[in-house]
Amino acid sequence: MRQASNFRLDETVINTINVLAKDLHTTKTNVIEEAVKQYAGSLKTKRNALLQFAGSLGTSEADSILDSIQRDKNSKDIDFGL
Secondary structure (H helix, E strand, C coil): CCCCCCCCCCCHHHHHHHHHHHHHHHCCHHHHCCCCCHHHHHHHHHHHHHCCCCCCCHHHHHHHHHHHHHHHHCCCCCCCCC
């Protein structure tokens, strides 16, 4: 379900959205939705690029390791098995 949202955007950004919507024969909403999806995807790609070094890990493995590190980085209850 879609919800109405209000944003304050720079005039150049608004103009860009309007031009894209017109050129692509779509709605401004669709332009913004697609832009956000692509931006989020690019961040995820950058996030796991280090762990995919030399193809040693797949995307899902890299994401899993990074999620674990992020989740546990502030934990004080780490068992080092010593």
